Amino acid sequence: MMMTFINITATIGSLGFIQSGLHTSTTTLVWVSSAYTLAVAGLTLSAGTLGDLAGRRTVFLIGTVVMGVGSLVAFGAGDGGTLIAAEAVMGVGGAMILPNSLTIVSHIFPDPRKRTEAISIWAGCSGVGLAGGPLVAGVLLNHFSWHSVFLVNAAMSLVVLAVTPILVKNSRHLGRRIDIPGLVLTTVSLLALTYGVIEGGHVGYGDTRILVAFLVFLVTLVLFVRVELRSADPMLNLTLFRSASFSTVMGVALVMMFGFGGVPLLMVLYFQRVQHASALDTGWRLLPMFAVYVAVSAVAGRLIRRFGTRSMLTAGLVIAAAGTALLMASPPDDSYAWVWPGMVLFGLGAGFVLAPSTAASISSVPHEAAGMASASVNMFRQLGNVLGASVLGTILTAHFSAVLPERLAGAGVPSGVAAQVESAVAHGGHAPAGAGAMGATIARGVAGAFTDSLRPGLIVTVCALVLAAVLTFVLFAEKSAGHRK
Numbered sequence: 001m002m003m004t005f006i007n008i009t010a011t012i013g014s015l016g017f018i019q020s021g022l023h024t025s026t027t028t029l030v031w032v033s034s035a036y037t038l039a040v041a042g043l044t045l046s047a048g049t050l051g052d053l054a055g056r057r058t059v060f061l062i063g064t065v066v067m068g069v070g071s072l073v074a075f076g077a078g079d080g081g082t083l084i085a086a087e088a089v090m091g092v093g094g095a096m097i098l099p100n101s102l103t104i105v106s107h108i109f110p111d112p113r114k115r116t117e118a119i120s121i122w123a124g125c126s127g128v129g130l131a132g133g134p135l136v137a138g139v140l141l142n143h144f145s146w147h148s149v150f151l152v153n154a155a156m157s158l159v160v161l162a163v164t165p166i167l168v169k170n171s172r173h174l175g176r177r178i179d180i181p182g183l184v185l186t187t188v189s190l191l192a193l194t195y196g197v198i199e200g201g202h203v204g205y206g207d208t209r210i211l212v213a214f215l216v217f218l219v220t221l222v223l224f225v226r227v228e229l230r231s232a233d234p235m236l237n238l239t240l241f242r243s244a245s246f247s248t249v250m251g252v253a254l255v256m257m258f259g260f261g262g263v264p265l266l267m268v269l270y271f272q273r274v275q276h277a278s279a280l281d282t283g284w285r286l287l288p289m290f291a292v293y294v295a296v297s298a299v300a301g302r303l304i305r306r307f308g309t310r311s312m313l314t315a316g317l318v319i320a321a322a323g324t325a326l327l328m329a330s331p332p333d334d335s336y337a338w339v340w341p342g343m344v345l346f347g348l349g350a351g352f353v354l355a356p357s358t359a360a361s362i363s364s365v366p367h368e369a370a371g372m373a374s375a376s377v378n379m380f381r382q383l384g385n386v387l388g389a390s391v392l393g394t395i396l397t398a399h400f401s402a403v404l405p406e407r408l409a410g411a412g413v414p415s416g417v418a419a420q421v422e423s424a425v426a427h428g429g430h431a432p433a434g435a436g437a438m439g440a441t442i443a444r445g446v447a448g449a450f451t452d453s454l455r456p457g458l459i460v461t462v463c464a465l466v467l468a469a470v471l472t473f474v475l476f477a478e479k480s481a482g483h484r485k
Helices: 002-013 015-022 026-054 056-075 080-108 112-141 146-167 180-203 208-230 238-242 244-273 279-298 300-307 309-327 340-363 367-410 415-426 436-475
Strands: none
Touching: 002 015, 002 026, 002 056, 002 080, 002 112, 002 146, 002 244, 002 279, 015 026, 015 080, 015 146, 015 244, 026 056, 026 080, 026 180, 026 367, 056 080, 056 146, 080 112, 080 340, 080 367, 112 146, 112 244, 112 279, 112 300, 112 340, 180 208, 180 367, 208 238, 238 244, 238 367, 244 279, 244 309, 244 340, 244 367, 244 436, 279 300, 279 340, 300 309, 300 340, 309 340, 309 436, 340 367, 367 415, 367 436
């Protein structure tokens, strides 16, 4: 579980070095950070079904091998396209690991109380991975190239392959079948949506290709719903969504991971581009967010029993929204005092939400449907993750490209120099330093434009979290979550 999340933040922490090394565009960079979670989101449900058929431990181990192979491909990547493909391969492995690891945990602990605590630990391990990714990447980047970052998961996969057959028992849920039409439709739908969001930010959302992509998304989404409703053994059992609580939990998981996938990406780029922090310093600056998340996740099961799931989810979403709002005050300089309080609050809110929402999704269905529920919540989490990275990353890059020329022109930077600055920054290089006052003016202009560009994405995140909090308070029925069974 920790492996699958180390890859996310280790990659994010290396983006500046990847862009400088490969001289890629900002659009390509967003694809690098999105390809992994896109593959996980598209394949999680089918991987959960495959685990029911072939054995959860078996598919878990295959996923570990695939992730290790993808990591080696990423290690040897010499261009942006190969790196994106390698991230997608790792995503296939992650899709096999995530739902089956959760189902294994749920199967071991049929008692709802113990299961909730075990799932809280499972979710906390994701925080350990998220926190460790930037730190590990920072240490490696201080001594080696960005390629070395991808050897971490290759090494970890060997350890997992050695200990899993000894410590984990296999389990199955016979009678399932792979829903090929559902798999194809959901994959095409998610790919079309992500392509439309990312490329639309670069070429404009009125472009014919982008309009076609969004049309494909809508058509395949409608077809997916029709196919699943008519299937005798659907990939996603849509009848589960008749429960308002189950539907609410899926929405909460999506929205919280939208923030948890997008906000750290924005802050990594802020630390590196505005505060000029090294990769290791960036990891340390992110640590308060992830450390608080891990600490809260570890005790989330006990908090649920004391305060109830609805209270936990609602409070967590509000706290995360407050933390995101505080991050809007991040200054265009190297001051950290204005940044860490927002990060701590955001991590606290995420800890209140992610583990309880995962436990609630499984507790709200019969025990035999735990596999479907675990795959569903993981799909919605990863969908939120990929949308957070792609949507917020696209908002940032599009706004920065629009604001930077105005900032430089308003500061009196000559048009020729401004054009050099814009070209260098767009391809991951450093802005021409200039001399004396002009160099300081350019630096302030770039930092100010980037800081201004953080705020639109943060505003979108705050609105989504507040809306989810209101809907949770209104729609979630405490008894159906099963936390007091």
